[in-house]
Amino acid sequence: MGLEPEPLFQAWSYFRRRKFRQCSDLCSQLLEGPPGEQAAWSLKTRALTEMVYVDEIDMDQEEIAEMVLDENAIAQVARPGTSLKLPGTSQGGGPSPAIRPVTQSGRPITGFVRPSTQSGRPGTMEQAINTPLTARPITSASGRYIRLGTALFEYIFHHENDVKNALHLAALATEHAQFKDWWWKVQIGKCYYRLGLYREAEKQFKSALKQQDMVDTVLYLAKVYLRLDQPVTALNLFKQGLDRFPGEVTLICGIARIHEEMNNISSAAEYYKDVLKQDNTHVEAIACIGSNHFYSDQPEIALRFYRRLLQMGVYNCQLFNNLGLCCFYAQQYDMTLSSFERALFLAENEEETADVWYNLGHVAVGIGDLNLAYQCFKLTLVNNNDYAEAYNNLAVLEMRKGHIEQVGDLQRSYTAAQKSEEAFPGHVDTQQLIKQLKQHFAML
Incomplete structure (x- = not known):
């Protein structure tokens, strides 16, 4: 026994x-x-x-109140290439052959959804109130x-x-250590960051770096600069960190993310390639490079990267959705529909289901089946009634079907186009469509 x-x-x-x-x-x-x-x-x-x-390093979800009441804004109009609020339009190597969708902030959608990206943020106060709390991803542990x-x-x-009491405890511990313990200074900086006191957090992280050079502290300090909308300062900090920690994946990846935020896609792709040189199983780098190849009109190369993710064990709706698109544009039609079927099966919420139906609508347009495309875009709106692109495409399909002679059908097209313009005011195609619809209104 x-x-x-x-x-x-x-x-x-x-x-x-x-x-x-x-x-x-x-x-x-x-x-x-x-x-x-x-x-x-x-x-x-x-x-x-x-x-x-x-993990406080990766988790950086900007709340709706912080987006509305930004007390750290220094200038209303920043110089081009120095702000994340108004990213530039340069692609680094000329315009891409394919039209790349963008977020509400105007930044092109990348191949990897991170907690700090615009896609995960509520657009209005009502959406923020109705958004359920979800678990955040966990990456590297950084505590002692x-x-x-x-x-x-x-x-x-x-x-x-309880950030206030945590800050009080960290301050007492730092005082007990005679201000010589770098770890407690980092914790004070984290508390200040949570409280929105970014300049105080910057001082604590800088003091901690003087005592102990750590990669995590560099990442925390870079988060402060990004929240202060100083991407150039954050880039310089990452490059200084690479001088002290050559080949550090997290620092290279941080540089690539900033270039993506600033709409410099070609430079971001180069840094993601450097990430793969150090870690050839880095999911974010593989996904973003694959996405860049797809929107550069190279679906065959993008397909290789997405298949690599599948071989690594990544098995979700987004991956099969991308595989279906790549197979279609690479003319591998035998795998297209099966990939989308698997994506629908793996969809975890209505937003993911809407994305799959929207892409299926594009496939239907590509093969010339406009009735199927119409039904796919309708199913997109069933799952997500705020899908602006689906409204825009339905308006185009109404025009292609020849339903614009009747006032009611024309009004439906115009209403759909207006909803698309509300979501993307600067979308050129939608503006041209509205202009054409107004001309048809004038002829009736």
């Missing part, structure tokens, strides 16, 4: 196997005994923290869990989300 394992050792085993709930419950049982069990306290706080842990104080800080900061 085997011996029962020691409870604290069993709790630690649960933690190592990422069974955080069992670990927390067992630690609670240990804490019901005699007081002073510091190891159980520390392990329980770590387990509770890991349940809700979010040695003493009870550090575990307690992480518990207060992540689990309780």
Whole structure:
């Protein structure tokens, strides 16, 4: 008959196997005994923290209130190439043969959706209120869990989300360490960042870098500059970091992301290629390079990158959606519909389903089946009633069908085009379509 394992050792085993709930419950049982069990306290706080842990380096979701009330804006109109609020229009190597869709901020859609991209942000206050809370992705761990104080800080900061008390604890710990502990300075900077005090956070991160040169601290400081809308300063910081940490993937990837935000797609693609030289399994780099090749009218090359992701085990709606488009434009029609069928099967929400039906509508237009295209765009609007591109394409199909002689049909086309213009006021094709529809109105 085997011996029962020691409870604290069993709790630690649960933690190592990422069974955080069992670990927390067992630690609670240990804490019901005699007081002073510091190891159980520390392990329980770590387990509770890991349940809700979010890597502060990657997570940078700008809230709707911060977009409306930006107190850090220095100039209303920034110089070209120096701001992320008004990205430039240069593609770096001339205009792309294919029309690349853009977000509401005017930035072209990339091949990888990150927490800080516009696609994940609510567009209005009502959308922000109705948006459900979702889990954020977890990447690299950047905390230090040695003493009870550090575990307690992480518990207060992540689990309780009490930034004020976490800042107070970090300030006391820094004072106790005689302002010589770089780790606590980074935690103070994180608290200031959460509170919107970006200049104070910048001072803490700079002070921490003087004491200890760390990649994570460079990434935190770059986040501050990006929130202050200083992408050139962030680029210089990343390049200085590469001088001290040659070949560091996170720094190269940070440079590529900034170039994407500034609409310099060709430079971003070059830096993503440098990322693959260091890590040939980097999902974001592979997806973004594949997307760049697709919109450069090279679907065959893009197909190779997306198949590589499939071989690596990436299995989601977005990947099969892209595979279907690449197969269609590469004239591999036998795989087109099967890829879209798999994408519909893997769609997790109505927005993803709408994207698949919209792309199927483009395939139907490409093969000349306008009735099928009409139904696909209608199904797109069933799943997402704010899909501006679908409204625009339905208006075009109404014109192609010859339904513009009747006032009612013409009005439906004009209404659809107006909805598209509301979402993308600067869309040239939509403006030309509205102009043509107004001419038809004048002839009736």
